[in-house]
Each structure stands twice: as C-alpha cells, then as structure tokens.
Amino acid sequence: MLKANITLFRVFGIPVEVNVSWFIIFALVSWSLVSLYFPSNYPDMAVASYWIMGIAAALMLFASVVLHELSHSYVAKTHGVPITRITLFLFGGVSQMERESDSPDTEAKIAIAGPAMSFALMFAFFLAYYAVRGAGGTGGVAPVFRYLAIVNGMLGVFNLIPGFPLDGGRLLRAAIWKATGNLRKATYVATRVGNVVGIVFVLSGFLAVFWGYFIFGLWMVMIGFFLRQASAASYFHVVVEAALKGYKVRDAMRKDVVLVTGDISIQDLVDEYVFKHHLDCYPVVDGRELVGLVAVEDIKGMPRRVWASTPVASVMRTDLDKISVGPDDELAGVFRKTVGERCGRLPVVEGGEVVGVVARNDIVEAMRTLSHVRE
Ligand SMILES: [Zn+2]
Structure with missing residues (x-):
C-alpha cells in the first residue's frame, strides 16, 4: 500500500512527486480548514469565503512544503550532491539524494536549508498579514496569511526534531559524524533517536485519541509510524553503502x-x-x-x-x-x-x-x- 507515486512537475530538472496518500491528506487539510479552522476563528463570513480561503491556504501550504524541499535541493546541488527526486508525503517532503554527503559540514548545510526556508516563509507571511491588516483589509486574505505564517513556523520546528531522517536528525548526525569521524556510528545514533521520537509520537497520538482529539491523534500516530519506518530504512541504506564501498x-x-x-x-x-x-x-x-x-x-x-x-x-x-x-x-x-x-x-x-x-x-x-x- 501507499507505494504509488505520481510526478506532478519538474523544478531545476528534479521531478516533484506526490505519494498517493498525499491526496487524502490534501483533502483532509482543505476540509478541516474550510469547515473547522476558518469558521471557528473567523465566524460570520460567507460559506463561499471559507471555501476559497481553505483551498487557497491548502495550496499555499503545499507550495511552502515544496519550497522547503527545493531549498534542501538547491544547497545539495551547489555542493555537488545530485537530487534524484522530491517526494511529498503525509506531512512534508523527502528530497532523495543520489548519494550521501561527502562531509558533515555539507550535510549540516543541506539539512538546515529546509527549516531556514520555512522560518523565512513564516516571517514573510507574518509581514504580509500585518501589511494587509494595516491597510484595513477585512476580507479573507489576512487570515490566510496568518494561518500560513503559523504552519510554516510549525513546519520549521517539527523538522528540527532531532530524529533521523528529519532535518534535526540530519543535524544531529552531522554533529556526531564531525566529532567521531564515523558516518555509520553517527547514523546509528541519529536513527535510534528517530526511532524513539517515532514511538513517542505514536504513544502520544493514541493518548490524544483517547482524550478526544481524534484527528490530531491520528495524525501523530501516522507521523510516528512513518518516522520509525524511515529511520530504519535510512540506517539500512548507510550500512549497505558502507558494506559495498569500493566494490564494482x-x-x-x-x-x-x-x-x-x-x-x-x-x-x-x-x-x-x-x-x-x-x-x-x-x-x-x-x-x-x-x-x-x-x-x-x-x-x-x-x-x-x-x-x-x-x-x-x-x-x-x-x-x-x-x-x-x-x-x-x-x-x-x-x-x-x-x-x-x-x-x-x-x-x-x-x-x-x-x-x-x-x-x-x-x-x-x-x-x-x-x-x-x-x-
Ligand atoms: Zn526538510
């Protein structure tokens, strides 16, 4: 299940794909914006406005995630690490690199580029929000900007969680790699932390479901499972790389x-x-x-x-x-x-x-x- 990917478009020659699961998430996000987030935060607007706001916000959130990934790709490319493809998953994206970085410094630069973009977008959307409000805007534009500022901030923070393969996990790995000179050991530690973070997400997700936060909890559980699986796969890849090094x-x-x-x-x-x-x-x-x-x-x-x-x-x-x-x-x-x-x-x-x-x-x-x- 969830193996099928569809290529949406290409940027800098890199195919941007979505996993089929992403369409479900996109629909879920749009729906919750249209029927929950905007109506409860900005009551007394026309139903059509909520629809326009919700879909515009979901599309721009999607563009923000793509920009986050492209930021990784751009830095990787300038450091000679080619990007095979960008895949957008449940809650973000993965830039698939053709090989591992050559040095911990390069790894760290590539890793930080994504969250840096998300925080830059957060500031840009906050500025846009205050500009529109300052100009006396009363329609749906300001709320959309405010929402995008908040989610981009959340995206930046979430990706800095130090579990591999999240960006924070990559930074942790780069730090251990730099300190020990051992990529395999660094990956081992970072993926173990990724595994623990995954378990914490799953458990808190279940707790949230029991406390009545059903969608939020389910979301956490899915992210947790994804993280655990991804961290195990990443470690496997590095082990393969180490074992096959030098062989033709x-x-x-x-x-x-x-x-x-x-x-x-x-x-x-x-x-x-x-x-x-x-x-x-x-x-x-x-x-x-x-x-x-x-x-x-x-x-x-x-x-x-x-x-x-x-x-x-x-x-x-x-x-x-x-x-x-x-x-x-x-x-x-x-x-x-x-x-x-x-x-x-x-x-x-x-x-x-x-x-x-x-x-x-x-x-x-x-x-x-x-x-x-x-x-
Ligand atoms: Zn990232």
Whole structure:
C-alpha cells in the first residue's frame, strides 16, 4: 500500500512527486480548514469565503512544503550532491539524494536549508498579514496569511526534531559524524533517536485519541509510524553503502543472462521466457546490443487478446542510461538504482553490448559474504 507515486512537475530538472496518500491528506487539510479552522476563528463570513480561503491556504501550504524541499535541493546541488527526486508525503517532503554527503559540514548545510526556508516563509507571511491588516483589509486574505505564517513556523520546528531522517536528525548526525569521524556510528545514533521520537509520537497520538482529539491523534500516530519506518530504512541504506564501498558491478554480476529480441510478441515472451525463467525483467537486444528492457510489470495491465499481435519492441523501455549499468559502476549506487526501479535486475553494458546482468538479490548475497570476510 501507499507505494504509488505520481510526478506532478519538474523544478531545476528534479521531478516533484506526490505519494498517493498525499491526496487524502490534501483533502483532509482543505476540509478541516474550510469547515473547522476558518469558521471557528473567523465566524460570520460567507460559506463561499471559507471555501476559497481553505483551498487557497491548502495550496499555499503545499507550495511552502515544496519550497522547503527545493531549498534542501538547491544547497545539495551547489555542493555537488545530485537530487534524484522530491517526494511529498503525509506531512512534508523527502528530497532523495543520489548519494550521501561527502562531509558533515555539507550535510549540516543541506539539512538546515529546509527549516531556514520555512522560518523565512513564516516571517514573510507574518509581514504580509500585518501589511494587509494595516491597510484595513477585512476580507479573507489576512487570515490566510496568518494561518500560513503559523504552519510554516510549525513546519520549521517539527523538522528540527532531532530524529533521523528529519532535518534535526540530519543535524544531529552531522554533529556526531564531525566529532567521531564515523558516518555509520553517527547514523546509528541519529536513527535510534528517530526511532524513539517515532514511538513517542505514536504513544502520544493514541493518548490524544483517547482524550478526544481524534484527528490530531491520528495524525501523530501516522507521523510516528512513518518516522520509525524511515529511520530504519535510512540506517539500512548507510550500512549497505558502507558494506559495498569500493566494490564494482563486475564483482557481483552474472554472465548468464536471458535476452530477448524486440520482434517477438508479448505472448511469446510470456510463454517461452516468463513461465520458464520466472524473472521480472528481460533485456531486449539486437544481436548483443542493448535496445531496451521489458518488465513483466509493464505487461500486466495489457489485455490478453493483444498479446499475440504486440511486439516486445512496442512496450519496452528505451531510456538506456537509466535501465543499464556499466561493469565499473559503484555497486552501492547500482543497488540503490535496483531498489528504485521496477526491475530487480539490470543489464550490464560495455561498449553498447550486454555482457551480463546484476540482480538486487545477488548484491544482497554478495554483501552478506563480504560482511563475513570483513568482520
Ligand atoms: Zn526538510
């Protein structure tokens, strides 16, 4: 559940995605603004005004969260850490970096950039609020600005909670990293704190529900679960990175690779390859040259009656730089790539020709063996 992401738009070439859960939250936030927050704080306004105010406020809150993430991305980019994508979740966003920062100082700068933006927005909206009120504005504009100032302040404070992967957790990690010189240890401590913060959120959320603050409590519980899960995943990533450091694709790749040609039909692919080899993805070649990649996942949605008449070439992916790797690529980066992709296995290409395949499972296996050797 909640795995599906939809790309909304691109900024600086970075795709901004929303998790499907976000639409529910957006509706919930708009609804609570329209029917609870604005009517109870500013009674005696027209119902239509509450609607306009609520939706405008929700959209601007969304823009504020995007600006928070873009602020992280901008600083990361200027320090040479590429951002793969920005995903907006239940209560904020995650800027997914292509790799870890090189130094604790860079990490700290990237981390602080988000909350700094939120606090800057808080001041800007407070100024706008007082300006509108000073000019004698009596409509719905001033309340919206006031609300945005408050939530941006809350967003800044919330993100500074020192549990990884929140920004405050990243700052904590950078501080420990700087003091000990050990990224893995620093991540361990910061993610443990993240875990504890998550538990505190879940427990206080349940308490809040029992005290009658149902929506607020539920919100806390969800944030708590998200934090716990995210902190565990972050630690796993750093462990993977440490274990695979210095290893290349050729250390874990297989040479026996099942290839298909683009002219066979989907029906043939299913009958002769999928049923036989049970793999999730097949490199498509012309001779030995890679021309695409076809995933079982991509066929699933197609009606069966067109299988026989549709060639593999018409459904395969052709963004070759994304779906293939080189034998000298860093294994850690390739592992991240296989986790983000639909394919758990990617063709290894040298001079345009397929020389092997590297699978997520093989990397995990290699990691297990390597960790025994290293202990
Ligand atoms: Zn942030």
